[in-house]
Amino acid sequence: MKSRLFLTITLLVLSFLLISPALAAPKVILDGQQLTFDVPPVVDQGRVLVPMRAIFETLGASINWDPAAKTVSATKEQTTVKLTIGIRTAYKNGTPGTLDVPPKIVGGRTLVPLRFVSEALGSEVLWDGKTQTVTINSTSGVKVTVHIIDVGQGDAIYISLRDHNDILIDGGDNTQGSAVVSYLTNQGIDDIELLVATHPHADHIGGLDDVLAAFKVEAVVDNGMVVDTATYRDYRDAVKAEGCPYQKAVPGQSWVFGSYALKALGPVRDHGDANNNSVVCLLDCGEIEFLFTGDAEAEAEADLLGKAVAAEILKVGHHGSRTSTSQAFLAAVSPEVAVISVGAGNTYGHPAASTLQRLKDMGVGISRTDQNGTVIITTDGKTYHVIAKPPSMPPVINKSSPPDESVQPVEPASTGKYVGSAKSDKYHLPSCRYAEQIAPENRVWFSSEAEAQAAGYVACKVCGG
Ligand SMILES: [Zn+2]
Numbered sequence: 001m002k003s004r005l006f007l008t009i010t011l012l013v014l015s016f017l018l019i020s021p022a023l024a025a026p027k028v029i030l031d032g033q034q035l036t037f038d039v040p041p042v043v044d045q046g047r048v049l050v051p052m053r054a055i056f057e058t059l060g061a062s063i064n065w066d067p068a069a070k071t072v073s074a075t076k077e078q079t080t081v082k083l084t085i086g087i088r089t090a091y092k093n094g095t096p097g098t099l100d101v102p103p104k105i106v107g108g109r110t111l112v113p114l115r116f117v118s119e120a121l122g123s124e125v126l127w128d129g130k131t132q133t134v135t136i137n138s139t140s141g142v143k144v145t146v147h148i149i150d151v152g153q154g155d156a157i158y159i160s161l162r163d164h165n166d167i168l169i170d171g172g173d174n175t176q177g178s179a180v181v182s183y184l185t186n187q188g189i190d191d192i193e194l195l196v197a198t199h200p201h202a203d204h205i206g207g208l209d210d211v212l213a214a215f216k217v218e219a220v221v222d223n224g225m226v227v228d229t230a231t232y233r234d235y236r237d238a239v240k241a242e243g244c245p246y247q248k249a250v251p252g253q254s255w256v257f258g259s260y261a262l263k264a265l266g267p268v269r270d271h272g273d274a275n276n277n278s279v280v281c282l283l284d285c286g287e288i289e290f291l292f293t294g295d296a297e298a299e300a301e302a303d304l305l306g307k308a309v310a311a312e313i314l315k316v317g318h319h320g321s322r323t324s325t326s327q328a329f330l331a332a333v334s335p336e337v338a339v340i341s342v343g344a345g346n347t348y349g350h351p352a353a354s355t356l357q358r359l360k361d362m363g364v365g366i367s368r369t370d371q372n373g374t375v376i377i378t379t380d381g382k383t384y385h386v387i388a389k390p391p392s393m394p395p396v397i398n399k400s401s402p403p404d405e406s407v408q409p410v411e412p413a414s415t416g417k418y419v420g421s422a423k424s425d426k427y428h429l430p431s432c433r434y435a436e437q438i439a440p441e442n443r444v445w446f447s448s449e450a451e452a453q454a455a456g457y458v459a460c461k462v463c464g465g
């Protein structure tokens with residue numbers, strides 16, 4: 001009797017599954033919205049396949065179908081993926097990769113492996129086997145981190161893009177080379193895809209010989225000026241020893257890394273002056289742009305008026321000197337955040353009160369490496385998050401306390417309710433064992449879970465965030 005009941009239930013379940021394949025189909029959620037497909041997704045050997053046209057269009061890719069070759073190619077921005085029915089080799093920008101499950105035709109529709117196409121087009125894909133749910137984050141997987149490194153008086157800016165694409169703009173002065181090298185080493189970089197030397201002043205190129213000695217550099221770009229200084233010769237010798245392509249920046253030229261591009265905007269013409277001949281470049285991260293101006297002053301800024309210089313984040317020119325960040329240029333860029341790379345107590349009087357006032361009058365948020373230390377800005381291409389340690393408070397003397405307690409501790413480095421790592425996308429409670437493993441320099445603090453999520457972070461599975 002028992003075995004017959006078991007058999008009946010088994011048969012019922014089996015027939016139910018057979019006649020209702022849709023119920024067994026996995027759910028696909030894109031940026032919080034469940035997608036519906038006219039042909040349900042299927043799971044084949046543990047891989048989710050989805051209708052080609054629906055998923056490519058949802059991810060914003062245009063499709064080209066070659067019926068003779070049974071090949072589909074989909075293009076989104078600078079990325080093209082190419083898949084062939086029944087073939088396990090697929091291509092991303094011409095580079096072959098192997099699929100676990102090839103695309104196939106089901107019910108007259110072409111189904112393609114979801115993870116490959118989504119990731120190839122710059123999305124993050126998560127699979128929950130328990131609920132048979134695929135979650136695609138079209139934005140949070142694409143993360144850019146820009147570090148305006150505190151090198152005292154000078155500039156050194158490290159840009160971390162997806163797929164280990166690393167860009168360095170300037171390297172601080174001669175005394176900062178080893179600090180820049182150790183900062184980059186702590187970030188876990190393997191090599192530098194592009195090194196930009198904005199102009200041959202020592203506070204920009206001084207540390208670059210150390211950087212070139214420490215890392216493999218794939219390409220060097222500068223403003224083409226040759227100057228007669230020992231610092232410049234060290235830099236030039238190090239570039240020659242590197243043996244990589246080396247060129248003068250040409251306005252309009254772009255370096256493309258996946259869905260991101262660094263575009264050279266200047267120098268537009270020769271000013272006969274190193275600062276105004278600075279390489280000016282714009283990092284395009286989708287809806288968020290960063291403008292890096294080197295030491296460009298008002299003359300070079302004027303060359304850029306009327307060009308596409310609008311940016312959410314401006315690395316302020318020439319350490320905030322009064323001769324840079326002119327009113328007209330500021331209006332054209334219209335930044336929300338300005339970062340000033342400047343040394344505390346420098347002898348140049350940088351940043352100038354007048355420049356700070358122009359920024360304040362425009363309602364621009366200001367971060368300064370002399371007050372905030374290294375400033376880190378992360379973006380998913382849609383929103384951004386500025387990580388800057390609050391300025392150190394001067395010691396407060398409390399006269400009523402005994403002498404050994406009279407000096408209050410200075411304000412600690414930034415803290416908050418949740419902590420993430422600049423090198424992962426999880427956020428934790430500070431007490432979580434994973435939080436404790438994050439190196440202090442990689443800690444990113446958030447005041448709320450919403451803030452962490454807005455920055456593209458997801459809750460840790462151990463502590464729940
Ligand atoms: Zn400078």
Ligand SMILES: [Zn+2]
Nearest residue numbers: 201274275295
């Ligand atoms: Zn300069």
